[in-house]
Amino acid sequence: xxxxxxxxxxxxxxxxxxxxxxxxxxVLDKGLVIAGDIRINLLDIELLTIxxxxxxxxxxxxxxxxxxxxETDPMLxxxxxxxxxxxxxxxxxxxxxxxxxxxxxxEALLEGRxxxxxxxxxEQGERRxxxxxxxxxxxxxxxxxxx
Amino acid sequence: xxxLRYVYAVCRPFGAALQSQLTGVAGAPPKLLSHxxxxxxxxxxxxxDFAEGPLKAHLxxxxxxxxxxxxxxxxxDALTAVTTPLPLRLGTVFRDDSGVRVMMETREEAFGRTLxxxxxxxxxxxxxxxxxxxxETARPPEKAASGRDYLRxxxxxxxxxxxxxxxxxxxxxxxxETLSGRAEDFRLHAPQNPTLSGFAGRNVLxxxxxxxxxxxxxxxxxxxxxxxxxxxLRVELTGPWAAYSFTGEMGETQRAEGPEEENA
Numbered sequence: 001x002x003x004x005x006x007x008x009x010x011x012x013x014x015x016x017x018x019x020x021x022x023x024x025x026x027v028l029d030k031g032l033v034i035a036g037d038i039r040i041n042l043l044d045i046e047l048l049t050i051x052x053x054x055x056x057x058x059x060x061x062x063x064x065x066x067x068x069x070x071e072t073d074p075m076l077x078x079x080x081x082x083x084x085x086x087x088x089x090x091x092x093x094x095x096x097x098x099x100x101x102x103x104x105x106x107e108a109l110l111e112g113r114x115x116x117x118x119x120x121x122x123e124q125g126e127r128r129x130x131x132x133x134x135x136x137x138x139x140x141x142x143x144x145x146x147x
Numbered sequence: 148x149x150x151l152r153y154v155y156a157v158c159r160p161f162g163a164a165l166q167s168q169l170t171g172v173a174g175a176p177p178k179l180l181s182h183x184x185x186x187x188x189x190x191x192x193x194x195x196d197f198a199e200g201p202l203k204a205h206l207x208x209x210x211x212x213x214x215x216x217x218x219x220x221x222x223x224d225a226l227t228a229v230t231t232p233l234p235l236r237l238g239t240v241f242r243d244d245s246g247v248r249v250m251m252e253t254r255e256e257a258f259g260r261t262l263x264x265x266x267x268x269x270x271x272x273x274x275x276x277x278x279x280x281x282x283e284t285a286r287p288p289e290k291a292a293s294g295r296d297y298l299r300x301x302x303x304x305x306x307x308x309x310x311x312x313x314x315x316x317x318x319x320x321x322x323x324e325t326l327s328g329r330a331e332d333f334r335l336h337a338p339q340n341p342t343l344s345g346f347a348g349r350n351v352l353x354x355x356x357x358x359x360x361x362x363x364x365x366x367x368x369x370x371x372x373x374x375x376x377x378x379x380l381r382v383e384l385t386g387p388w389a390a391y392s393f394t395g396e397m398g399e400t401q402r403a404e405g406p407e408e409e410n411a
Contacts, residue, residue: 020213021339022272022385027216027223030355030391031236032261034250038151038199038240040206088301095294130294137298 150191156232163229269387276348319352330356355392
């Protein structure tokens with residue numbers, strides 16, 4: 001059973017404009033594997049496949065190629081997530097310290113950037129309340145970090 | 148001048164001619180080598196590039212690989228327009244015609260079975276992207292007025308991330324159910340890296356479906372219908388490809404039950 005030419009539907013996103021990843025994925029990673037006379041022996045083909053996976057689906061090779069977008073993405077990198085949490089914790093500690101010293105917390109936050117801004121200081125009771133709140137939140141966060 | 152033989156595909160004899168301008172991986176036009184009712188589509192390639200040493204070295208060179216992959220795909224594409232090829236992986240090279248004949252004879256039965264199974268079918272690629280950036284900028288972060296607000300906002304951001312993922316997953320799962328119902332077979336591939344594909348957004352579904360040509364139009368329409376269903380999600384259709392993802396002898400169900408699950 002043969003199909004007359006021209007029966008194929010119009011191509012979508014193929015031909016000259018085809019996405020390189022799509023072509024590499026199919027031509028290198030799919031398709032029937034046959035050992036030819038010229039042996040890129042199976043091990044090499046496997047290595048190639050793995051390399052392609054890394055190119056197409058990320059990680060080490062991509063890193064070598066200077067592609068590292070996921071490293072700083074907290075959704076993908078536990079390291080980035082840890083760093084984000086550390087940064088937030090540091091910020092919270094600064095706020096907490098400021099509250100304990102009776103300074104406006106915005107001042108403590110701005111300290112690192114070399115600027116200060118005047119803000120009415122908080123009442124004693126309010127300060128304690130906010131400190132407790134922050135401590136609670138930090139605890140929560142630290143638990144979150146552990147999980 | 149004698150060169151090596153680079154084989155693109157095996158197929159059954161077909162009446163139509165290939166495009167006259169078609170060139171293969173090293174610039175030579177592809178030829179048909181007939182043996183025992185099967186045809187190998189091959190072209191001559193120079194030893195200086197395709198002998199074992201140089202080929203290995205070239206495979207490490209992404210530019211060379213890109214050009215070669217495009218040329219390989221070009222030949223397969225031309226074949227797909229006139230017949231149902233069984234595409235071989237890039238870099239299948241033999242010393243001479245008789246080497247190719249020996250290979251065809253050894254694998255005659257398996258080729259026959261696979262070609263029967265694929266006859267008249269094409270592969271459609273369907274990818275779903277989650278457009279994370281658009282979803283983020285749609286709701287610009289407010290400036291946190293206090294530590295509490297800051298944490299609340301952060302929690303809301305995380306929650307909306309999770310919601311988006313959940314939405315994307317549900318959408319992808321439903322789409323896959325719909326499409327696999329209209330296909331004879333499917334493969335779920337690893338998501339693609341956005342840097343290489345050049346598309347914005349995260350790839351949440353990367354699937355291939357084996358569809359008879361006669362049902363392709365319906366399949367394409369089914370994909371089109373889902374396109375604007377969920378904001379922030381993009382569906383991309385590619386094809387028709389030769390059945391690259393379905394050249395193995397096992398179907399998806401058998402494979403899933405098999406002990407040697409692919410993991411690289």
